[in-house]
Amino acid sequence: MVKIDFKGKDIISIRDFSKEEILHILKTTERMEKENFSNLLNGKIMGSLFFEPSTRTRLSFGSAMNGLGGTVIGFSDPKQSSAAKGESLPDAMKITEGYCDVIVMRHYLEGAARLAAESANVPVINAGDGANQHPTQTFLDLYTILKYKKKLDGLTVGFLGDLKYGRTVHSLVHALAYFNVKLVFISPDSLRMPPDDLEELKKKGIGFKEIEKFNSHIKDLDVIYATRIQKERFPDQMDYEKVKDAFILDKSILKGAKKDLIILHPLPRVNELNYDLDDTENAVYFDQAKNGVPVRKALLALVLGKI
Amino acid sequence: MEDRVYKVYRIKNGTVIDHIPQGKGHLVMKILKLHKEPSDNFIALGVNLKSKKGEFKDLVKIEDKELSEQEINKITLIAPKATMNIIRNGKITKKYKVKLPKNITGIMKCSNPNCVINNEHDVSTKFIMIQEHPLRVRCRYCERVMESKDIYVL
Numbered sequence: 001m002v003k004i005d006f007k008g009k010d011i012i013s014i015r016d017f018s019k020e021e022i023l024h025i026l027k028t029t030e031r032m033e034k035e036n037f038s039n040l041l042n043g044k045i046m047g048s049l050f051f052e053p054s055t056r057t058r059l060s061f062g063s064a065m066n067g068l069g070g071t072v073i074g075f076s077d078p079k080q081s082s083a084a085k086g087e088s089l090p091d092a093m094k095i096t097e098g099y100c101d102v103i104v105m106r107h108y109l110e111g112a113a114r115l116a117a118e119s120a121n122v123p124v125i126n127a128g129d130g131a132n133q134h135p136t137q138t139f140l141d142l143y144t145i146l147k148y149k150k151k152l153d154g155l156t157v158g159f160l161g162d163l164k165y166g167r168t169v170h171s172l173v174h175a176l177a178y179f180n181v182k183l184v185f186i187s188p189d190s191l192r193m194p195p196d197d198l199e200e201l202k203k204k205g206i207g208f209k210e211i212e213k214f215n216s217h218i219k220d221l222d223v224i225y226a227t228r229i230q231k232e233r234f235p236d237q238m239d240y241e242k243v244k245d246a247f248i249l250d251k252s253i254l255k256g257a258k259k260d261l262i263i264l265h266p267l268p269r270v271n272e273l274n275y276d277l278d279d280t281e282n283a284v285y286f287d288q289a290k291n292g293v294p295v296r297k298a299l300l301a302l303v304l305g306k307i
Numbered sequence: 308m309e310d311r312v313y314k315v316y317r318i319k320n321g322t323v324i325d326h327i328p329q330g331k332g333h334l335v336m337k338i339l340k341l342h343k344e345p346s347d348n349f350i351a352l353g354v355n356l357k358s359k360k361g362e363f364k365d366l367v368k369i370e371d372k373e374l375s376e377q378e379i380n381k382i383t384l385i386a387p388k389a390t391m392n393i394i395r396n397g398k399i400t401k402k403y404k405v406k407l408p409k410n411i412t413g414i415m416k417c418s419n420p421n422c423v424i425n426n427e428h429d430v431s432t433k434f435i436m437i438q439e440h441p442l443r444v445r446c447r448y449c450e451r452v453m454e455s456k457d458i459y460v461l
Contacts (some may be wrong), residue, residue, distance in 0.1 A: 013450060088427055111423040111448025114431065132449050157335050196452050 002156030007305030010117035013133040014171045019178040022142065028290075028298035028307060029143050031242040037297070040306050041070035047100035049092075050127070051083060052108040056289065057127050057136070057265075061104050064296035071150040073100060090119035097122045102304055105129075123303035125296075131167055137266060138171040140295040144288040148262045152176070156220050158184040160271060161227035162302050168266045169227060174194055177201055184209040184217055188243040191233065213246055218256045224249070226265045228272055250274035254282060264288050311336070316351055321370040323392040323399075324382060329355060331385050332365030338381045338460050341369065348372055381414045381460050382405045386441055409436050411444060416459040422449035 016118035234240040353366035393401040413431040433447035
């Protein structure tokens with residue numbers, strides 16, 4: 001077996017990872033939850049560069065680094081960075097790498113993380129680049145499914161809501177395609193999965209269905225991954241009004257569902273997950289958000305070669 | 308064998324780019340900047356010629372010029388089934404079908420305005436070929452997939 005070594009590796013896109021590498025990250029995440037590593041990254045410094053505001057991703061990276069004994073420097077308001085003065089991204093990276101051991105970056109431009117990684121000699125972790133990738137979210141989504149289901153093979157996963165623009169959906173679908181899964185895509189016609197992604201699934205032999213309403217399919221699902229449908233995505237607001245209620249989940253859907261169905265959501269929610277679901281055992285979205293910390297701990301420790 | 312009747316003037320040394328899709332010949336001229344740079348080279352553009360299979364095609368002949376790899380790759384983007392004929396002393400010394408490399412660097416633009424590559428200076432575009440015919444490439448940076456119709460040659 002090929003030895004998996006993440007030391008010095010960048011975490012840019014889910015496309016860069018093999019199945020074995022994904023499983024290794026998930027296994028390391030489990031260790032982060034169960035064991036004590038509070039001094040693992042003593043003396044290490046994380047540069048946290050947020051060219052676009054983000055509260056949860058930034059805080060959970062900060063929490064992860066502090067929790068492993070490391071320290072955090074950086075900015076959360078791009079106005080404080082020299083990008084505001086017109087500095088190029090490659091230059092900004094060459095400067096920052098002198099100040100820290102690992103760079104975590106959120107940027108509003110797609111592909112910024114890849115370009116940053118090409119410029120910096122320290123590992124770069126993508127904390128979201130425009131509408132493109134957000135790999136640490138994908139790892140925490142996968143980890144949440146694995147944690148509750150104890151497996152990734154043999155599951156039927158339903159994706160609900162905005163499947164056209166939802167980057168978390170595209171990345172998770174890509175990662176799940178490594179496993180023996182069945183996928184059900186539930187969305188309004190105008191927000192269906194992009195044809196490229198479906199083509200990729202066909203090539204990999206992954207079975208999927210596209211439907212506009214839950215109907216009888218709810219009983220087959222082991223996992224529901226819900227997303228927010230944004231009003232702005234509809235050129236005609238009448239169309240939005242017509243479909244919005246079909247994509248709201250509440251307790252009543254559980255009647256026809258498997259007892260151990262789990263419901264995930266990348267959060268924040270608006271009205272698509274009714275509050276009456278929160279107390280059910282099926283709702284795991286808050287734990288999912290919490291899993292961001294051990295996942296990010298695992299990735300920081302791995303790229304710094306400490307585990 | 309009887310000589311073919313040449314509708315486009317025969318060259319002694321140079322390159323013949325054949326099997327360019329109908330209507331794309333002028334784009335090949337543009338890509339090679341043949342319309343801009345002053346030169347004494349003989350250049351011929353054949354439009355709406357009939358191929359042996361009876362299909363319409365365009366053709367470009369350039370005397371005393373052999374193309375660079377970058378130039379050939381650029382032509383391939385718009386004429387993926389073109390044939391290159393290298394002519395020396397009036398004879399075809401080399402004939403081959405064009406083929407794009409797996410990694411395509413610096414010859415085409417990313418069509419996504421929000422891609423980092425369209426917002427930074429002095430960085431070359433990079434694409435990965437995911438399918439040859441019909442052409443589909445993925446931007447190394449923003450990961451958008453582009454088809455022939457989205458391609459703008461630099």
